[in-house]
Amino acid sequence: KSEGKKGLSLTPEQSEAAKRIVGCLKFLTMVNANRYRVAQIGAASLLIPLYEECMDTLLRRNAQTVLANIAMLAENGQVLLDSKLPEEFLVPVPMRLSKDEVNQLTIEFPTSTLRESFNQLAKERSEAALAQVEQLVKKL
The missing domain is CATH 1.25.40 (Serine Threonine Protein Phosphatase 5, Tetratricopeptide repeat)
Structure with a gap:
């Protein structure tokens, strides 16, 4: 400049x-x-x-x-x-990497926390889905 x-x-x-x-x-x-x-x-x-x-x-x-x-x-x-x-x-509402993309990128960026972040997100999503199913069962 x-x-x-x-x-x-x-x-x-x-x-x-x-x-x-x-x-x-x-x-x-x-x-x-x-x-x-x-x-x-x-x-x-x-x-x-x-x-x-x-x-x-x-x-x-x-x-x-x-x-x-x-x-x-x-x-x-x-x-x-x-x-x-x-x-x-x-x-x-940003997009997220797919499991295949995470697997490839963790090879290229071995010090990255991508895999841990991806697994944590998957765990949170399955827990949320389970909670929704439980709510539906209670209503029935």
């Missing part, structure tokens, strides 16, 4: 390279597993300045799309909070 100017200053070469990279990320983040991967490598903290300050409309919109895509995944919540994602990206 240059002194006295508003917005992010990129050379034409930097802008062109960033457009290509962020454009690829836009399409990669259409898949849940890639949403997790992109968030875990810290892309949000790099994309936020592009979204907020970049003068190039295409680059800014692509950064916005990538941020929106990674914000759709519940497992990215803490990473996004840590990177101070603007609140307009918060999703009221």
Whole structure:
């Protein structure tokens, strides 16, 4: 960012390279597993300045799309909070990774707590389902 100017200053070469990279990320983040991967490598903290300050409309919109895509995944919540994602990206009902996606990603990210989180969620859901069945049985 240059002194006295508003917005992010990129050379034409930097802008062109960033457009290509962020454009690829836009399409990669259409898949849940890639949403997790992109968030875990810290892309949000790099994309936020592009979204907020970049003068190039295409680059800014692509950064916005990538941020929106990674914000759709519940497992990215803490990473996004840590990177101070603007609140307009918060999703009221985020999607979750499937069991197969969790299994694959725990191989790629062995220190992650994905498997424990997934198992805890499955346990909570089955307990909630059991409670609903018990309520129905009592009504009968």
